[in-house]
Amino acid sequence: MKKILTILFLIVINGFAFAQNEQSQVEFFKDLVYRYESKTGIRVLFHTNDLSGLNKISYSDNSDDILDKIIANTQFSYFIIGNKYAVIYPKRLREDYQKRRTNGTKSKSGQAHKVTGIIRDNESKTLLPGALITIPELELGEQADEKGEFSATLPEGTYIAYFSSLGKETDRKIIRVYQDLKLDVTLFESTSELEMVTVTDRAIDYNVKSTSMGLNRVSIEELKLLPPLLGEVDVMKGMLMLPGVTTVGEGASGFNVRGGGVDQNLILMDGVPVFNPSHMFGFFSIFNQDAIKEADLFKGDIPAKYGGRLSSVLDVKTKSGNPKKWVGEGGIGLLSSRLGINGPISKNTQIMTTGRYAYPDWIMHRIPNAQLKVSSTYFYDVNFRIDHQLNDKNGLSLSLYKSQDYFRFGSDTAYTWQSDLASLKWNSIWGENLASDLTLGYSGYKYSVLGEIPPLDFELLSDIQYLGLHHDFEWFGEKFEGFEFGYQVNQYLMGMGELNPISQNSLVIPRSIQSERAIESGIFAQYPIKINNELEAQLGLRYSGFFALGQRDVYKYEEGAAREIERIQDTISYRKGEVYQRYSGWEPRVALRYNVGENGSLKASINRSIQYLHLLSNNFASAPVDLWKLSDNYVKPQESWQYALGAYRNFDHDRIETSFEVYYKDFQSLLEYRDGAQLILNPALETSLVMGRGHAYGGELLVKKKSGKLNGWVSYAFSRTMRIIESEFEEEVVNQGNYFPANWDQPHDLNVLLNYKPLRRVSFSATFNYRTGRPITLPSSIYNIDGSIVVDYQERNQARIPDYHRLDLGVTFDGNQKRESHYKSNITIAFYNVYARRNPFSWFFQPDMAGSVPRSYRLAVIGTIIPSITYNFTFR
Template identity: 40%
Template sequence: MKKLYLMLLLLIGTGASLLAQQKFTINGHIRDKANGEGMIGATIYIPEISSGATTNVYGFYSITLPAGDYTLVFRSLGYVTLEQKISLNGNTKLEIELEEEKSTLEEVVVTGERVDANVKSMEMSVNKLEMKTIQRMPALLGEVDVIRSIQLLPGVSTVGEGASGFNVRGGGVDQNLILLDESPVYNSSHLFGFFSVFNPDAVKDVKLIKGGIPAQYGGRLSSLLDVRMKDGNSKELSGTGGVGTVSSRLSVEAPIIKDKSSFILAGRRSYADLFLKLSPDENLRENAAYFYDLSAKVNYKLNDRNTFYLSGYFGKDVFKFADLFKMSWGNYTSTIRWNHLFSERLFANFTGIYSNYDYLLGSNLSSQGFEWKSNIINWSPKVDLAYYLNTNNTLTFGASAIFYTFKPGDISVTSDSFFNAYQAPWQYGREYAAYVDNEQKIGTRLSLQYGLRVSAFDYQGPRTVYDYVGVTGQRKRPVNPRTFEKGESIAFYPNVEPRISANIATDNNSSIKASYNRMVQYIHLISNTTAASPLDIWQPSTNNIKPERADQWVLGYFRNFQDNRFETSVEGYYKTMSNQIDYINGAQLLLNDSLEGDLLYGKGRSYGLEFFAKKNTGALTGWISYTLSRSERQIEGINQGNWYRAKYDKTHNLSVVGIYELNERWSFSGNFTYSTGVVTTFPNARWEYEGITIPYNTNDVRNNFRVPAYHRLDLAATLQNKPRKNWDSNWVFSIYNVYARKNAYSIYFRQNADNPTNTEAVRLAILGIFVPAVTYNFNF
């Protein structure tokens, strides 16, 4: 009996030991209690192991731990912290809802991220802006704008008002990958760059990544702008909207099946053309100038393991000047996604993407009637998986394919037009990629993220291709024609893109981060102007145009002060680029079947220091950013083969943003920005032809002069109306360019009207006045 008792104790002890060694998984979602939206970047902290996890872009988390008793602390800045004790003896699902904190005036915050995320996370060269912050900032004509807001961050610039897109760390506008719910957006601007295509009422999250880019992303050299739409309120009917100086907007979201399915529908339209129709001048009534966009999303939770999403964006700009001229461009995107949980640790996202960017140029004049249409269309299936191996390792991997169709120009004409109908040959390409990436914690001080992306581009027929011969720097002629059939490979470019980042915690409030990225870009924006325009064309890599490639090294120091009330950082970067594209003097870019003969190729480099300081809490919040940088190119056939400054090079770039909450009803904000003027090429001689003086440059220099420095102050005040039952509203009063600075967009040369023998320089300012605006916003 004694032996049996001892054996029983041994078995019990062995079982307890095995149970102690056994591991189980806790997983689920963290959502906003008010509307059911998944919370991106919310944290789960476990004091017993001094570690935890963060939610992904769908609000999902997974943690694997040995059996035992634990305290789980769920947090997101601006929300009430929730603690939950559990006894872990099996796989456990915890669906968490956090309640928004009813902040006093002293607790106003400018970010919804974890308070020490800038120090503790692996991310570097990353900026996130909450829509609540963007909506408080002064805006041109009262239009809250995502793109204009990120231009106030370090390392980001623009060539001026009326310029489409943005530049990051010395790169062109086409070197930024802009995603809306994972679908690429090829032109992010309305009204030639004055406003962005993103309706602020439909946007949930905005993240800009300039370095340390995970292996999941590729296809561009400079940055990733990841914009995520709201999923829709799954709790109750709600809406937001506004009436502004330029446009009005309205969004409605509601549950289809409470806590299971919901939708959001958001629309916006400008109305300058409606006022034109009221004009007594018949010619003015024939004109049009407006934009519109519509964003929609619906989701359905089938069960705990399967959720489906369908989202779309449809936007267009239209300009018309009677019958003389008409022009339009627009983006159409759609994304279908299936989130599937294979197990408590393996999360998958299957995505199908469609994107279509088109533009049209034409005239309705009887003798000159024509319409020129152009498109870039792509379809893309992709799969992304995340395996939460343990609390120290999160493995992500996946694959994607993009099927491109490029339509450079289809011209149709009226019966009596002197133009000829024409169709530029279509181009086709396929881009493939597969990646694996691991985020690993090594001890309490060191974290690594390392991965590998393997990509390839296949340029395909049907197409007749040529080689180009001639003198470098001059137009080359096509020779050696070869014809390829549909689907036949013309040129194939494989590439390996390694990525690695490191975070070394120096203490609880500071860290040193470093990263290396290789990025490859297979499609290119063909533009020889300082600022991109809607009529610029996208061109795939061909047998003559090689893929662009960049290698970027970044080193940064991050430190927080006063219990994360203040955060600061300094980052230095160095980037080299190969196969950069430039153009011969007098290049013909539009409807040119021999375009490749006008292109030149070379290398580039950019380097700089970025300083950032932000105050997160209190009545006064905001940030200061300063960038000291240089961006250069060396192209054979330009500037005698010497290095020259790229067209988006800016030595100094300073931004100051302040938001002051005076009381519960009044808040004030201001932006100040200063930057070195953009570079341009000035002539040193002139020649005359039939009495017309034409300035030109004799020594083959490029970008040898800068326009005057750019600086601007914007101010805004928000008056919160007294809330009514189920209705909140406010008035926003703003002034853009307060002191009416005539910032030079460009400088051009012409004959002096009084003395035609003299050539004069003329400054072109797009907005040389202060611009006031009033906007009424509401939500219900």
């Protein structure tokens, strides 16, 4: 090999035509291959240095043999990989190889060896699914799988292998294949202006060809394209741009998926459940962008390995440390800053740590508002992860997270809440065909409310302790490939409320509500079946059990009447560890996919889920200090069946994805609250709760352009979610036993996200969101009780606040992006709520003074445009 060649694979996806006559050579070929790709679906990979050696052909040539024409009578050739990629390369590489074989310099043994390895992303510190390894001498190309791993069998010899991925600079390695070989390759960000596409994480047509329905994966690269709110890129905000995912308003914790409550979403960080994903009432999420690798949202066909929630699973994975060098990154903003560092501490061990701190006080205290002067808020969070490769077949990772929020509005009441997460994962390969992940997880969440008015100064405490063991297996053998199975055991300990005085002079009498304890277990199996070329199925089955454990006193109420504290007739005491209530059930998960032509498919899924945990809230929206409760004698597990149908089709050679899904969900044993329910420090919570049923249905449309200077998506969802609470007792009936919309029933939801990168270092982004106003309960009439005017309200949720809509804009200026640079940076300027709409969060009715008729008010949490500026940096 006389000359070292570097092949830079350029993926040219551009929706805009260029004028040919004045084009440079690069622009000419860029447009040429774009047209070729549009026509054939085959992406053309070449090195810019080689362009001068290729033929120029007529701009109007639109034939299928463009590639043959541009290499005709040149020193170049090309080969096709899997009918997806065409690689243009110097002929000499192949000719020299063939000469060597002809001259007998080929391997004496003639043996073939297995070359396996992984391809990493240097910037995001993650593996690169879909990355390519190509060896022109053999005219061979292989694509990394979903885990970023590749495998190829090569004859003995020495080769030049090229490793590439979209948006990455191609790396070249000389590999000597004289035994089985394992490679670890890191790719760097490309500086080419053409490589503006994001890294694809799965097969290009995964949305069409997989059996998955209602699955959205958002990588951190995609999230960074959204205009940030208050300077932060956020996983949760990204999810809210997807069809079928909504929130009741700014400031509310959590999100709603396909008609489900916020408690019906299983939010995982490295496999451990998160009980409150929000900082600062939802303005930030607990997921620090510097610590996150990717997030999967399952809202349709939920894989059998996930259980315990009815509506969705948001599986967020943190990234591991860089295996080769130390890398630092962070950002400085007006409200919050963050800093992270990761790298190797030995050959087999990497660590990653990030921290974030929000400090809005310095602005709040400069505002001439008496309440704000004595108000305060902050939060911090820290991620730490260490990965260690024990040997070829075993690896360990430990992921830790801690956060604390503090909020005080006015001088007398302060709220704090904190999350502590830990997961220890052992991944191993058993023999040739079986791999497993064993995860031991801990999740702790606690909050306190501090009242500081003497002599009734108090502290109200509540906490959740979760401990879980999950063991998942996957079979890779030729037969039954893709078969997954496993078991899970979770223990919950819920502190249901404790009231304590906080000073010696406080008159508050300590009170404690008995805590709740339970074991939740599950076994699952899932198997993909390819019935024929068109029809594929995914069969999953899960069996879950729930055991409510003592120590506990269970009240027995007078029969034939609504449950009231006054009607307690007996108390049954259960010893510590004694099972006082058990539930269990099968949860089938079935999905089908039928191919319709090359680029389309029809899918269907049926899904049953059982949920043993419930979030208690009778407020306008979910708050960080809401109480979680386990199922017990009176509170049954929530159940749902979801039936979904979908049609998928990709256009323009998978650059444009479209999907349309419809679903119907049937809910049983939904938990609702009675009018005037007391949920805090209630020793007989069941007297405030009622069980009901409900249903949700809707349709979701998504059109997504994945690449190009202009990319983004438009999504629209129509959905309804209704509930009904029936009882033989008047006190337990809501809305006179008729259906009423859930608090988060918002029929129309439209999202538009656009990114435009006209220049190499400048990109613009815009998002627009419109959704129907949420249901609200309005006054029916007024009356007078001893001089106080009281509002009598209509039945629950019979009216709606005005519709919500908002436009956000952002622009990012990239600094030095050269590969060899040790320091890279960008500045993001964003404007949230550009036209300053005062989207109402709620309406409420309050008298000016005692005895006056209440006036009607609108609360808009964000009533103006919010600018933000953040300086982000990376150093290594």
